[in-house]
Amino acid sequence: MTSEQSVEPGMSPDGTTSSDEETARPRQAGFTYALGRSLISPLARLVYRPRIEGREHVPPTGAVIFASNHLSFIDSVAIPVAAPRPVHFLAKSSYFEGAGFRGWLSRTFFQSIGAIPVRRGAGQAALDALDLQRQLLDEGLAVALYPEGTRSTDGRLYKGRTGVAFLALQTGAPVVPVGLIGTDKVMPVGAKVPTVSERITVKFGAPLDLSPHGPASSGRARRLATDDIMAAIHALSGQELAGAYNEAPAQGAIEKIKQALPHERR
Numbered sequence: 539m540t541s542e543q544s545v546e547p548g549m550s551p552d553g554t555t556s557s558d559e560e561t562a563r564p565r566q567a568g569f570t571y572a573l574g575r576s577l578i579s580p581l582a583r584l585v586y587r588p589r590i591e592g593r594e595h596v597p598p599t600g601a602v603i604f605a606s607n608h609l610s611f612i613d614s615v616a617i618p619v620a621a622p623r624p625v626h627f628l629a630k631s632s633y634f635e636g637a638g639f640r641g642w643l644s645r646t647f648f649q650s651i652g653a654i655p656v657r658r659g660a661g662q663a664a665l666d667a668l669d670l671q672r673q674l675l676d677e678g679l680a681v682a683l684y685p686e687g688t689r690s691t692d693g694r695l696y697k698g699r700t701g702v703a704f705l706a707l708q709t710g711a712p713v714v715p716v717g718l719i720g721t722d723k724v725m726p727v728g729a730k731v732p733t734v735s736e737r738i739t740v741k742f743g744a745p746l747d748l749s750p751h752g753p754a755s756s757g758r759a760r761r762l763a764t765d766d767i768m769a770a771i772h773a774l775s776g777q778e779l780a781g782a783y784n785e786a787p788a789q790g791a792i793e794k795i796k797q798a799l800p801h802e803r804r
Contacts, residue, residue, distance in 0.1 A: 582619045585734055586724065590620045592742035592774075596714055598623060601675040602745070605702050605767050606716035607695055607775045608684035612725045612732055613718055614653070617682050620740035626674055627682040628654055628667060668705060675709045682716075685767055686784050691727055695768070695777035696784035703763035707754035712745035713767055717774025741774040 582588075596602065604617055604625060618625040636644050654670065674681050683705070685698030706713050719739040725732040746766060752759030772779065 578615075579619045582615070587737055588616065588620055589737065589739040590742075591739070592744075593620075593622045595742045595744050596622050597712065597745060600678050601709060601711040602680045603675070603702060603706055603711050603713045604680060604682040604716050604742075605685055605713050605771065606682060607718055607771050607777065608686050608689050609693065609718055609722035610689065610725045610727070611729075613684070613689075613721050614682065616718060616721055616738055616740055617716060621680070621742075623680055625680045625682050626654055628671070668701065671705060672709055675705070675711045685764060685771070688784055689727060690722075690777075690780075690784060692780075693722060693777065694780040695772055695775060696780045697782060698764040698768040698771075699783070700757075700760040700764045702767060703748060703751075703760045704754050706746075706748050707751070707759060707763060710749065712747060714745050715743035715767060715770035715774060717741040717743070717771055717776070719775060743770050743774050746770060 604621070606613060606617060614627050617627075635641065654674075671681050671683070683702045685702045686696045687699050690696060702713070705711070717740075719741070720736055721738050723733075723736040724738055748763040748766060751763045751766075754760065
């Protein structure tokens with residue numbers, strides 16, 4: 539699931555599609571998704587009693603990008619449950635490839651909440667995954683992404699990477715900022731199962747039109763658009779700002795130099 543890393547160009551994503559067959563899976567999972575959404579959403583709302591604000595901001599039809607802060611593994615469940623329309627997101631292909639009953643259960647669950655299988659990778663893999671997201675938007679669907687790139691383990695909001703803005707500027711899809719509150723308490727990093735003693739809050743903000751910043755080919759436009767997205771998320775989540783990118787410690791001298799040099803975090 540994108541709980542570990544969102545898929546954006548130029549960064550290590552959760553993965554990419556490796557074949558036409560894998561790309562076609564979301565289209566074949568329509569009935570499973572419809573059935574799962576009708577069952578899981580009401581059940582999750584009953585058990586976890588989420589506070590949901592701003593549903594009226596979500597466009598009822600057409601392409602839309604949900605850009606959210608990222609605190610927990612269950613974020614990619616919380617957003618589809620709270621949203622007033624179906625939402626798709628990328629998930630690790632390993633969730634779809636298990637054998638036996640456990641494999642079937644995992645595959646069915648992730649299909650039922652709108653997950654699309656992708657394989658881990660970087661470089662071209664990230665671009666291929668971006669193409670898959672673009673395809674979904676071209677079909678008028680909704681996708682959920684995490685501009686921070688990976689989960690915040692300290693609860694702070696990290697600087698956004700530019701992949702979400704690139705996708706929005708390229709497709710013209712509006713960006714609905716999302717502020718998640720409390721998901722890290724329901725299922726902290728390392729927890730095997732979520733607790734039912736905590737409640738979460740999901741806040742949807744007004745759609746952002748990023749087109750005034752310029753074309754997707756402009757690095758400045760991508761950076762300014764990303765800053766707008768993160769400011770809107772911050773206004774909803776109220777998190778402390780980290781003022782840095784959320785990235786793993788550099789391994790080796792070359793990686794340390796790469797992180798130190800100015801470059802666009804995608």
